[in-house]
Amino acid sequence: MNILIVDDDKLVALSLKTILESTDRINVIAMGADGSDAITLFEEHKPDVLLMDIRMDKMTGLEAGEIILKKHPDAKILYLTTFSDDEYIVRALNMGAKGYILKQDFEGIAPALEAVMNGQSVFGEKIIEKLPVLINNKSRFDFSEHDINEKEQEIITLVAEGLSNKEIASELFLSEGTVRNYLSEILEKLELRDRTQLAIFYYTNVK
Amino acid sequence: MNILIVDDDKLVALSLKTILESTDRINVIAMGADGSDAITLFEEHKPDVLLMDIRMDKMTGLEAGEIILKKHPDAKILYLTTFSDDEYIVRALNMGAKGYILKQDFEGIAPALEAVMNGQSVFGEKIIEKLPVLINNKSRFDFSEHDINEKEQEIITLVAEGLSNKEIASELFLSEGTVRNYLSEILEKLELRDRTQLAIFYYTNVK
DNA sequence: TTCTTCGGATGACATTTGTCACTTTCTTTT
DNA sequence: AAAAGAAAGTGACAAATGTCATCCGAAGAA
DSSP: EEEEEEOOHHHHHHHHHHHHHSSSSSSEEEEEHHHHHHHHHHHHHOSSSSEEEESSSSSHHHHHHHHHHHHOOTOEEEEEEOOHHHHHHHHHHHOOOOOEEEEEGGGHHHHHHHHHHHTEEEHHHHHHTTHHHHSOOHHHOOOGGTTHHHHHHHHHHHHHTOOOOOHHHHHOOOOOOOOOOOHHHHHHTTTSSSSSHHHHHHHOOOO | OEEEEEOOOOHHHHHHHHHHHHSSSSSSEEESSSSSHHHHHHHHOSSSSEEEEEEEESSSSSHHHHHOOOOOOOOOEEEESSSSSSHHHHHHHTTTTTTEEEEEGGHHOOOOHHHHHOOOOOEEEHHHHHHHHHHHHHOOOOOOGOOOOOHHHHHHHHHHTTTTHHHHHHHHHOOOOHHHHHHHHHHHTOOSSHHHHHHHHHHHHHO
16 A cells, blocks of 8 residues: 655654554655645645645645645645644545544554555544534533433433423323423523523534 | 354344454354344453344334434444435434445455454445435524514524523513513414424524 | 504503522432 | 432512503604
8 A cells, every 4th residue: 555645744644654664565666845845745645545744834734735636636635734624624524534633643644544545534533523513513511521310311311302491290190390490500500690601602612 | 353243134143243253353253133132242342343223123223323422422333224314314424333234246345344443434325425415404493483573483492402481581682671571472473382392493494 | 734653651460480598208328 | 227419499579671552853755
């Protein structure tokens, strides 16, 4: 498997090369330092996978990627970056990049390359967590971190379905007063004012 | 790396096992045939990665995944499926699955598992192609079709931001009573009961 | 000029909601 | 057995909410 590495940080590029070449299936055929390098080196070597940084002088990895993909729609480009900017993720996805992983977990780059080689796409942990947000503005919320117990979660769900306290009570076989007490507790824990804000919270942060 | 395979098609499950065990780093510790198997076997073996089909009798892989992830948020679940249904992809992403790949390219499953093991997420080619569509497909609600005028829209927006009638009134330089009247009108038009349902409506249909 | 419409406002009313203090009952802990 | 917690409930209260009939003034339409 022939890889082209493009990164303006020589140190990063070199350590990547070292790591990747320690595996026997991967061969680094060339290295570049910016977007225009990426384009010329890609043309010259036709690597199986192009492993490229996003932020670079002269031409960013995204621009270079767009140009390369226009000419070679099957090019496999795997982005490598230090931060996870929403804009970048969307743009990379739209152009048809094969993945977007964070430099920080570079021990995992070799298998990621293997997967890309097999036609799959790979995303780093931090990246994938953002996808639900991008898709429908929903992110996952960890109830346990806010001391929200099982029963409270049920109530939150029902509030988010638009039920009244009375309806929730009969749904859960509790008295209306109890539901009110629970809800009051929930609102305090989440620092919200009323059930509407809770529903909003649910739809913007949970699920 | 210990893997749990769950698929109701014995043949598929067996060939997966064979393929995966031909690599030296992967060890299949157990196999199940439906969602409830997945849950019990997961509890019993605590596999590094759970490789699971989506469509199964009794309990689907998605339901099982949700249950497992509720108890073990760090569980690594990789879905394996024959088709690429939008609904499923979104649901899998929302729950926090580590990937979603098509059975058809099962030669690539081993590296996908490696990548997942390294904390990354892997998606099949056909799957990732759908993501941009999903991201840009935020359904938009056509207010004009429901006779919702300009002012009413403003109020809806503010309700969806969690403001009280009083706050909305001062925001819009109206009296609280007027806001109440408007809101009452809106609720009737949209056939909703209260502001919470309106907020929910907003977050599920608008934007 | 009247008539009508429309945006906005009032006031009154019944409900719903959120808060709080306190009780009961059952289960754990000590 | 006594103490300490949960889980659930009660009653009371203030505030917010939703509904309705009605009113007012300005802008158009007849």
